[in-house]
Amino acid sequence: MDYVEDILWIRNQFKGVDLSDKRLVNRLDNIAYHMMAKPNLSIPKQNVEWKDTKAAYRFFDCPKVQFSQLIEPHINQTKKTVKKMSQILAIQDTTFLSYGHHPSVEGLSDIGGEHGSKGMILHTTLAVNPNQSQPAIIGLLDQYLHHRTGKVDKNESYKEKQQRWRESKIWEEASRRISLDKAKTQIIEIMDREADIFDVISNCLTLKHDFVIRAKNDRILDVMDNKKLFDFVRGIKPSGTIQLELRKRPSQIPRIAKLNIAYARVEILGPKNRKDETIECNVVYVSEKNPPRDQEPLEWILLTSIEVNSFKEACQIVEWYKCRWIIEEYHKGIKTGCKIEERQLKTRERLENFLGVANIVAIRILKIRDYARNMPHISAKKVIEPLKVDILLKYRNIKKKDITIQEYYREVAKLGGFLARKSDGEPGWQTLWHGETELTMMTIGAKMALGEKKCG
Incomplete structure (x- = not known):
């Protein structure tokens, strides 16, 4: 793995996105780059100038932009990678994005909870490579946003229930979408208790997918x-x-x-x-x-x-x-890292489009962290922007020209409040996000001082 500048990596993830307007594609690259630099900050704070902030809001509100379009190029790239592999884990899970604290958002549906919260239901399938020292994320294999419509008749018969579409079908439909035509890849679906449904199990066997499902x-x-x-x-x-x-x-x-x-x-x-x-x-x-x-x-x-x-x-x-913990970490990435539930966008469509970008940012952070776990002794500068590593070394008063990727992440986490005591284990999402944002801001300042035009 050689270091790839963030902006180039982002452009590659959205390569081929069909937005019918080259200006929208350029704007998408810019929004994603700013979000990657400062994922947990508000849209105005992610962007350097007011014109960029306005452009970001217009992008999320643009009728030409849809969630499915934004994630399609990345999913296609993931499938292309998976087809070359002999075995992958396809980890499915559902999470609820709640906006009960923001009731004025238009178009949200009831997602349950004590107070009948409004929000969105996000069902994701992650492709994971199990054949490394630590399992490593490949990317999004499938993703579906579900919005409930109406209420179910509590007195319906078993026959009526079987004839209508049910939310349990989400698992089956995801399995069908991740099938790979003519590929010899062994797909092992990993699912929690919500997927312990006879039709889900039967569907896996029909598709010739293996499965591990908690009963x-x-x-x-x-x-x-x-x-x-x-x-x-x-x-x-x-x-x-x-x-x-x-x-x-x-x-x-x-x-x-x-x-x-x-x-x-x-x-x-x-x-x-x-x-x-x-x-x-x-x-x-x-x-x-x-x-x-x-x-x-x-x-x-x-x-x-x-x-x-x-x-x-x-x-x-x-x-x-x-x-399965990998998909839970991914959910933390979009919720805690990108703060998707705290975004004050006025419509469901705007929130969906924001999520379409935040998804890829969360995947990027997870993938870089996987390098730290699977190749802990490689040079940080092979994975991370060299200037960013140099600034970290200077700020933390580390008298070396380079450090390992594992050392880099622990030092970044310390910037975010990680104490690194013997009993603390490995740093979590929040300290990594906060530390990465702090270091990115320092790097942007250094680039400005050095006179670089592109400074985030």
Whole structure:
């Protein structure tokens, strides 16, 4: 990986975008470059001059600009890369973008919550390369914005429910869109409990996609014995134990968990009125031994199409499912890093277009961070703009001509408030974003002092 200037990288991601006007394409490049430099700041603060700010607002409001157009070139590039690979993880997940604090936005729909919040439902599929020392993001493979219309009749019959379009179909439709014609790439879909739907599983098999899905439903395995999935897997003798680092969550303290691993072959029955349909798959059961007091023990019941005949193969399924955290980091990137939910744009369409640009910015930061994890000892100047590295070294009083990419990111995080104590682990999104913004502002100032025309 050789350093590519941010503006060139951005232009490449939007290369071929169909906006019917070259001026709009140039404006898009400029907006994205400014957003990458200062992702968490307001639109006026991202842009140097008032004319650029006005142009950005006009761009997001332009009827010629649509969300799907903005992300299409990047998705096509991701698919082109994936087709050359033997195996990828396709991680699907849904997140809710809430604008309950900004009720005047036109065109938003009900996304639930205590107070009936208005917002958008974003469903994303990320392509991830699992065959590196640390799994690395390739890019967006698919993305869909859903807006609810009307309310569902609570008294509808099962037949009526099956005949209408349901939100659960989002998962199936995403799987179909990521299929690669004539490619030999093994696609392993990674999905959380919301995707534990018989039709979603069946659809993966029809498309010849493999899957790892965390079970949500206690499915019947045998009608005659009334045998159910959860009791069955909890009765399987563990074949071994592993240790897994659990990240901090609202209801979970960070810790190294000791986990029992068990596996078996199961046959799950179809839903009501379709019990003659069955799916054979494997199940990997993960359960925590001796969790800390006041902590719920970790328990994963993972359904998979992939053969599991040994403890080692079961552990591989766990490793792949663990990669779900990457899409959670991506969601943090657009929410915490690009502050998509805090943007005070007046219409849904403007917010969608802002998101179309912010998506690519979040992917860029994730990809650079992956270099730090997978190639920690390479020179920072091979990945990051050399002037930016020099400014960091000077500001942090580091008496070296260069540092590794891993060292670079820790020093950037310190600019953002990361204390780097032994117990602190790796820096998180917020400190990295704040530190990167601080360093970018210094770099812009240095370029201005050096007389460069392009200073962000």
